[in-house]
Amino acid sequence: MKAMIDRFIYALVVVLALVALWLVFNAPATFLNARAVYQGF
Amino acid sequence: MMRPAFSSTKQAAAFAFLMLVVLLSPVLAGKKFLPPREEVYTSLGWNGGPYPWIYNQIFEETNDIDIAFIGSSRILHGIDTPYVQAKLSAELGRPAVVRTFAWGGPGFDVLYFITRDLLAHRKVRMLVFYDENPAGNARNAQMPAWFRFGEGSGLLSGLPCREQCIFYFAAIIGMPRNLLDLVRTNLLAPLISDPNYWEQHYGSASIVKFLGTICAELGFNHDLGVHFTDFTPFSPRTPVTPADTEIYSPAGSNDFEFGTEPLPAWQAHFAGVVANLARTNGCKMVMLNIPVLADAPEMVIRERTFWPRIFPGDFWLIGVPPAKLFGGLTDQELHWLFINSGHFNKNGMKYFTPLITPALLQIYEGHD
Numbered sequence: 351m352k353a354m355i356d357r358f359i360y361a362l363v364v365v366l367a368l369v370a371l372w373l374v375f376n377a378p379a380t381f382l383n384a385r386a387v388y389q390g391f
Numbered sequence: 392m393m394r395p396a397f398s399s400t401k402q403a404a405a406f407a408f409l410m411l412v413v414l415l416s417p418v419l420a421g422k423k424f425l426p427p428r429e430e431v432y433t434s435l436g437w438n439g440g441p442y443p444w445i446y447n448q449i450f451e452e453t454n455d456i457d458i459a460f461i462g463s464s465r466i467l468h469g470i471d472t473p474y475v476q477a478k479l480s481a482e483l484g485r486p487a488v489v490r491t492f493a494w495g496g497p498g499f500d501v502l503y504f505i506t507r508d509l510l511a512h513r514k515v516r517m518l519v520f521y522d523e524n525p526a527g528n529a530r531n532a533q534m535p536a537w538f539r540f541g542e543g544s545g546l547l548s549g550l551p552c553r554e555q556c557i558f559y560f561a562a563i564i565g566m567p568r569n570l571l572d573l574v575r576t577n578l579l580a581p582l583i584s585d586p587n588y589w590e591q592h593y594g595s596a597s598i599v600k601f602l603g604t605i606c607a608e609l610g611f612n613h614d615l616g617v618h619f620t621d622f623t624p625f626s627p628r629t630p631v632t633p634a635d636t637e638i639y640s641p642a643g644s645n646d647f648e649f650g651t652e653p654l655p656a657w658q659a660h661f662a663g664v665v666a667n668l669a670r671t672n673g674c675k676m677v678m679l680n681i682p683v684l685a686d687a688p689e690m691v692i693r694e695r696t697f698w699p700r701i702f703p704g705d706f707w708l709i710g711v712p713p714a715k716l717f718g719g720l721t722d723q724e725l726h727w728l729f730i731n732s733g734h735f736n737k738n739g740m741k742y743f744t745p746l747i748t749p750a751l752l753q754i755y756e757g758h759d
Binding site: 355356359360362363366367369370372373374376377378380381383 | 397400403404406407410411413414529530531532534535553556557559560561563564
């Protein structure tokens with residue numbers, strides 16, 4: 351059981367990381383320019 | 392041997408939880424955990440656009456607006472707003488209210504968000520805008536501020552999934568700022584103080600005095616940096632008159648020529664929602680063709696698409712054939728009208744505005 355939970359958690363980490371990476375690479379570069387996005391912060 | 396990324400499953404679970412919270416933050420925050428909409432404007436300050444002026448006009452002023460020029464930089468540099476206001480006042484026999492709401496970075500999406508805020512707070516009779524066409528399909532860097540998922544994700548329905556993900560990602564990026572604005576409000580940038588970025592960079596008198604417009608007293612800049620040449624005051628003497636301004640009509644003959652390439656999905660989508668917004672608020676919509684330097688030899692008024700299909704109803708499309716507008720000017724004189732390849736300076740603005748104003752007044756008055 352514990353091994354299954356461990357596998358699930360690691361799989362979840364991988365899936366979430368892939369989703370995050372896809373969102374980042376799908377976004378226009380201007381959104382990743384922190385100075386432009388957060389000017390006046 | 393490589394060190395494992397996590398020293399225990401608990402640590403991996405904590406990381407997964409953190410990732411989930413970050414990725415779901417726009418959904419978790421909903422509308423309840425978003426600061427008031429005005430915080431978007433106060434968070435931006437003077438740098439990405441003259442937002443303190445726009446804030447003042449949307450959230451502090453309350454009277455009705457006769458004509459609002461709204462859009463990105465070519466509106467910002469192209470319209471002598473006080474001139475239009477004076478002409479409309481004379482025509483109506485009462486003080487008219489004409490304002491410009493303009494910023495840096497084109498896109499029908501930003502146009503939608505600012506128009507929505509404007510129409511939520513002030514009655515506007517006529518909106519004048521232009522083709523928000525970002526070069527290379529670029530996006531406005533401030534989208535993480537403008538798009539807030541909790542305010543209605545239904546806005547995105549109909550967009551391709553990949554496009555929806557771009558806006559969702561923008562909402563994630565904007566979330567730390569929104570949460571900060573929720574716990575403390577932004578300080579208001581002074582409306583009139585030392586010259587702000589726009590006045591300094593473009594050598595303009597106060598944006599407030601010009602009712603939202605930049606009146607750049609600078610010469611042509613060849614590299615889009617800060618290397619402007621000296622300003623040469625110049626009033627072109629050409630045969631063009633206001634009668635050369637054309638209002639598109641499917642029945643009449645005119646010089647408009649429409650492209651057939653489909654607009655990118657997000658641009659068509661947001662142009663459509665702007666049209667709906669204007670219709671539900673009873674605004675007339677006028678799309679103005681503002682020429683750039685490269686248009687000068689064109690005999691026709693070129694538009695990217697057939698706009699009347701996207702903006703049905705109370706919609707007018709106006710422009711001056713560039714070859715008439717700039718006819719007889721030498722290359723040197725032409726450059727005296729612009730600060731760069733896409734934007735008028737004071738000379739260009741003062742030359743262009745009186746030519747299109749009678750058509751605008753005709754539309755304003757003629758079709759109530």
